[in-house]
Amino acid sequence: MSELILRLHEKLPQWKSVTWAKKNLFNSIFNTILTISIGLLVLNILSSVVSWFFLDATFQGDAKLCRESGGACWAFIFEKSRYIIFGHYPTALVWRPALFIFGVISLFGASFKREFWGKRLFWSWILWLTFSILLLDGRLLGLTHVETTKWGGLPLTLLISFIGIGCSYPFGIILAVARQSNLIVLKTLSVLFIELIRGVPLISILFMASVLFPIFLPDGFTIDKLFRAQVAIILFSGAYMAEVIRGGLQAIPRGQVEAAKSIGLTNSQTLRLVVLPQALRIVIPPTVSTFIGMFKDTSLLVIIALFDLMFTTKSSLSDSEWLGFAREAYIFTAMIYFVCCFSMSRLSKKIEESMPSDGKKGKGVSYGF
Amino acid sequence: MASSVLEFKKVNKWFGDLHVLDDIELTIKKGEIVVICGPSGSGKSTLIRCINQLETHASGEIYVLGTEMTDDARVLQSVRSRVGMVFQNFNLFPHLTILENLTLGPTWVKGASSDEVKEMALGNLRRVQIEEQANKYPGQLSGGQQQRVAIARSLCMNPEILLFDEPTSALDPEMVKEVLDVMVDLAKEGITMLVVTHEMGFAREVADRVIFMDEGKIIEQSTPELFFTNPSSDRSKKFLEQIL
Numbered sequence: 001m002s003e004l005i006l007r008l009h010e011k012l013p014q015w016k017s018v019t020w021a022k023k024n025l026f027n028s029i030f031n032t033i034l035t036i037s038i039g040l041l042v043l044n045i046l047s048s049v050v051s052w053f054f055l056d057a058t059f060q061g062d063a064k065l066c067r068e069s070g071g072a073c074w075a076f077i078f079e080k081s082r083y084i085i086f087g088h089y090p091t092a093l094v095w096r097p098a099l100f101i102f103g104v105i106s107l108f109g110a111s112f113k114r115e116f117w118g119k120r121l122f123w124s125w126i127l128w129l130t131f132s133i134l135l136l137d138g139r140l141l142g143l144t145h146v147e148t149t150k151w152g153g154l155p156l157t158l159l160i161s162f163i164g165i166g167c168s169y170p171f172g173i174i175l176a177v178a179r180q181s182n183l184i185v186l187k188t189l190s191v192l193f194i195e196l197i198r199g200v201p202l203i204s205i206l207f208m209a210s211v212l213f214p215i216f217l218p219d220g221f222t223i224d225k226l227f228r229a230q231v232a233i234i235l236f237s238g239a240y241m242a243e244v245i246r247g248g249l250q251a252i253p254r255g256q257v258e259a260a261k262s263i264g265l266t267n268s269q270t271l272r273l274v275v276l277p278q279a280l281r282i283v284i285p286p287t288v289s290t291f292i293g294m295f296k297d298t299s300l301l302v303i304i305a306l307f308d309l310m311f312t313t314k315s316s317l318s319d320s321e322w323l324g325f326a327r328e329a330y331i332f333t334a335m336i337y338f339v340c341c342f343s344m345s346r347l348s349k350k351i352e353e354s355m356p357s358d359g360k361k362g363k364g365v366s367y368g369f
Numbered sequence: 370m371a372s373s374v375l376e377f378k379k380v381n382k383w384f385g386d387l388h389v390l391d392d393i394e395l396t397i398k399k400g401e402i403v404v405i406c407g408p409s410g411s412g413k414s415t416l417i418r419c420i421n422q423l424e425t426h427a428s429g430e431i432y433v434l435g436t437e438m439t440d441d442a443r444v445l446q447s448v449r450s451r452v453g454m455v456f457q458n459f460n461l462f463p464h465l466t467i468l469e470n471l472t473l474g475p476t477w478v479k480g481a482s483s484d485e486v487k488e489m490a491l492g493n494l495r496r497v498q499i500e501e502q503a504n505k506y507p508g509q510l511s512g513g514q515q516q517r518v519a520i521a522r523s524l525c526m527n528p529e530i531l532l533f534d535e536p537t538s539a540l541d542p543e544m545v546k547e548v549l550d551v552m553v554d555l556a557k558e559g560i561t562m563l564v565v566t567h568e569m570g571f572a573r574e575v576a577d578r579v580i581f582m583d584e585g586k587i588i589e590q591s592t593p594e595l596f597f598t599n600p601s602s603d604r605s606k607k608f609l610e611q612i613l
């Protein structure tokens with residue numbers, strides 16, 4: 001056996017990848033055995049994954065058929081996808097959340113194109129999100145009223161997280177700037193708020209918003225639960241954003257502020273035109289991490305019984321006709337989450353690449369490994 | 370009195386226990402070119418930075434262009450817009466193009482129209498011989514080019530006084546000359562200049578007066594010829610021996 005391998009060694013063509021493999025994977029008998037057994041294991045796992053996902057999978061039919069085939073039951077996903085994506089929104093009116101999602105996808109696509117960047121795109125986002133609330137609600141547009149308790153699934157997740165991102169970013173900037181302020185009151189308030197929020201898990205803030213907060217309201221006075229959850233999420237990510245942005249503010253050399261002041265800019269102009277643009281750029285990667293984290297954190301809304309994507313996925317499993325297809329449902333939902341988060345990360349990469357690079361910074365520097 | 374653009378009266382400043390400015394008395398006339406030198410830590414930067422109040426003084430009075438410097442933000446902004454400053458590390462704004470670096474001040478401080486500002490900015494870039502770099506970013510320029518841009522940026526505010534804090538000491542030797550040439554040209558145009566530098570060649574060529582500082586005090590003030598050939602104090606003698 002070992003002789004055979006050795007002879008094989010010599011016969012292999014001297015391609016680059018082959019040379020590499022010879023040097024690193026087959027350079028001793030022990031390594032050769034290790035390489036082959038790991039290769040076999042990987043192949044084995046891969047083949048069972050492929051057969052579960054595709055070969056043995058059921059794409060059409062009912063639950064009985066699914067159980068007999070043994071593979072994945074994609075039929076279940078086809079059956080339930082409308083419910084998972086749109087939740088309890090009235091079937092006849094589903095075009096409204098669908099239109100909302102379509103708009104979001106279009107705007108997101110447009111955001112990838114540099115030539116669209118500017119005030120118009122910015123206002124389009126704001127207008128579309130505002131309009132979508134009216135559209136989903138219906139009343140102001142003269143459409144059938146759909147209560148927020150019926151909103152659900154992906155539209156709800158998108159709406160909450162995009163509005164959350166849009167509001168927590170400026171809120172975070174204000175908090176971060178306040179924290180650097182010379183005014184003790186402002187500084188203290190900001191530090192208190194940030195530390196308080198960061199010291200508490202999001203779940204408990206959501207609980208407070210949904211259970212505790214209404215107790216303090218006068219009788220007969222209610223604030224929509226969805227709205228309360230939205231505010232809770234904005235406050236929560238605002239505190240995290242503030243710390244991310246503060247890191248950026250601290251990275252700006254004092255000389256920048258001095259140069260700005262020496263040409264006569266006011267303090268607020270210095271902040272707006274010189275410090276913030278640089279600081280916000282530096283922290284794009286952690287900013288996007290925070291946004292992505294927030295997008296995924298909306299799945300916690302499930303706990304206060306808001307019907308976000310995670311909730312609809314979970315409750316699609318309780319259909320007595322289709323019991324036992326949790327794997328498929330969660331894979332489906334995970335894929336939706338992944339596509340959303342991955343696109344955000346791509347967009348941030350695009351934005352980062354478009355920034356002018358300062359020759360002195362370590363961007364794009366290779367460290368030799 | 371009308372011709373004095375800058376006046377220090379018994380100005381003192383401390384950093385903790387360190388007496389960085391010790392009873393400074395100084396008057397500078399319109400159009401004068403003054404070079405300040407002295408050993409490291411003698412308070413040269415602090416002195417020059419007190420003029421536009423990047424550092425605040427503890428006691429005494431500083432008059433710039435006839436206005437007393439206080440902590441009133443309005444007064445500070447208006448004086449700063451008339452007093453340019455060039456730093457050792459250039460301090461260009463890395464997120465803006467060269468042209469935007471130059472137009473930022475005039476646009477926001479003076480509210481000038483964008484065409485007008487752009488014309489003037491290009492004119493000033495021409496003056497420092499760097500017009501072709503207008504659309505690049507500071508990170509793409511050499512140190513000498515960056516410092517010339519920084520000078521052009523100050524010029525765009527039409528300053529009545531220009532302050533330089535060791536403008537060539539962060540530069541490679543071969544770039545020092547291109548910056549000094551620009552400064553010599555400016556000096557000959559009659560703008561009031563206060564320059565902290567150890568470039569004695571520059572001092573000899575254009576300075577009307579050399580000020581020698583040590584331990585927060587102005588030890589000696591005289592014309593360059595006198596200062597270099599016959600310094601009056603031991604400390605300045607020793608300093609000159611070290612740098613010449």
Ligand SMILES: Nc1ncnc2c1ncn2[C@@H]1O[C@H](COP(=O)(O)OP(=O)(O)OP(=O)(O)O)[C@@H](O)[C@H]1O
Pocket residue numbers: 384387389407408409410411412413414415416
């Ligand atoms: N922000 C500060 N806080 C505390 N001490 C300071 C500060 N800035 C300067 N100093 C000290 O004050 C003294 C004078 O500083 P200054 O920068 O004015 O000196 P300088 O003459 O410009 O020296 P150099 O030639 O090294 O630039 C130095 O001893 C310095 O350490």
Ligand SMILES: [Mg+2]
Pocket residue numbers: 413414415534535
């Ligand atoms: Mg100095």
